[in-house]
Amino acid sequence: MSVDSLRRAARESVSGLPREFWWLWASTLVNRLGAFVATFMALYLTLDQGYSASYAGLVASLHGLGGVVSSLGAGVMTDRLGRRPTMLIAQVSTALSVALLGFMKDPAAIAGVAFLVGMASNASRPAVQAMMADIVKPEDRVRAFSLNYWAINLGFAVSSMGAGLIAQYSYLAGFMGEAAMTLACAVLVFAKIPESRPERTAKEAAAEPSVGMGTVLRDGRFMSVVGLSFLVALIFQQGFVGLPVAMGAAGFSSADYGMAVAVNGVLIVALQIPVTRFIEHRDPRRLLIISSVLAGYGFGLTAFAGSVGMYALTICVWTLAEIVNAPTQTGLVVRLSPTHGRGRYQGMYTMSWAVAALVAPLMSGLVIDRFGAEWLWGMCAVLGTVAGAGYWLLMRTLSDEKEQAGPVVEGAAAVAPAASPAGSAAAA
Secondary structure (H helix, E strand, O other): OOHHHHHHHHHHHHOOOOHHHHHHHHHHHHHHHOOOHHHHHHHHHHHHOOOOHHHHHHHHHHHHHHHHHHHHHHHHHHHHOOHHHHHHHHHHHHHHHHHHHOOOOOHHHHHHHHHHHHHHHHOOHHHHHHHHHHHOOHHHHHHHHHHHHHHHHHHHHHHHHHHHHHHOOOHHHHHHHHHHHHHHHHHHHHHHOOOOOOOOOHHHHHHOOOOOHHHHHHOHHHHHHHHHHHHHHHHHHOOOOHHHHHHHHOOOOHHHHHHHHHHHHHHHHHHHHHHHHHHOOOOHHHHHHHHHHHHHHHHHHHHHOOOHHHHHHHHHHHHHHHHHHHHHHHHHHHHOOOHHHHHHHHHHHHHHHHHHHHHHHHHHHHHHHHOOHHHHHHHHHHHHHHHHHHHHHHHHHHHHHHHHHHHHOHHHHOOOHHHOOOOOOOOO
16 A cells, blocks of 8 residues: 555544544543553452452452443433533542552452442443544544544553553552543543533424333343343453463563553554454444454464463454454444433443453453363353354344334444444443
């Protein structure tokens, strides 16, 4: 590709988006640049504090439980209180709780504060996703969410390498650094980002019934997507809970893990936008199936890794699955979400990742302690296969309904990123 072609592609990727989006994008980048604790928490507990892999898994699961508790509440807050206030409350609470966690030494205190951190850090996700859907035109949403995902992983790549190096000198510095960056993110949101919640007119209220959590739970198609998202999230979570513990048990240092997992962020930064442009006209059913299976077997290959280079190679495989899955999956989620219920729908979708964050550490800790890491990676391959089969069944059903019911379900079936408003899996 020529230099002119690259420049033209870059201009097309960033042009035409509103100023508010770029401030939100900048806040995401600042937040992720300081995300040190999630990277080294397992190593901090097992190598620095001397706890077992099972205890590290328990703490991470309590962190995930906090996210489960806050997901639905944050979704309701996003719809009722507003996107901006929800983000500010979540970010200030995250900064305070992360700083407190760095000073905890008692096992019960560590576990309790980790639960609070999970609640606070997960609470901003439905608001961020809903705000992006509010402020960006439908035809530009895929591009906007790809750029936001790019910012998340640019920050992650930098913070992962920084976390490994910081951990060699002072874990406390990592806790305090994340708290400071999260506060900076809150300041940016307060100063530059206005509220975006759509006002509900009388005509809209008459035409569209109110959206409650019961509405979300009765939406069978959407809840099927949430269930499959949980399986995929359970696999990807192992890169941040199972992988560091397994590498530590195999004799690798925190810096080794930081350098290896940074490949994930670097590849997403390099490939997310061009790959999204490549897959935007491809069959979303096939993309979801392939990406799920590729994620499972990418982690499955970790059983054969014996060096930092081999670990990095396996990370390349499942990162490609992540790059393909993210825009396709989020396009489906937002397409199925009503405008005035975006917070609740995004909260339920976020909960699938929060539940995975709860289950994954328990699964990885118990399996590694009792059977060995090879069994964990084999389970990931099985989960990827099951998720791929589930997407195949769901998308076949959607395709059949589309043919029978016409335009009523056409939007749900046509979930290719180029054709649908996409959401953000901000957390990933």
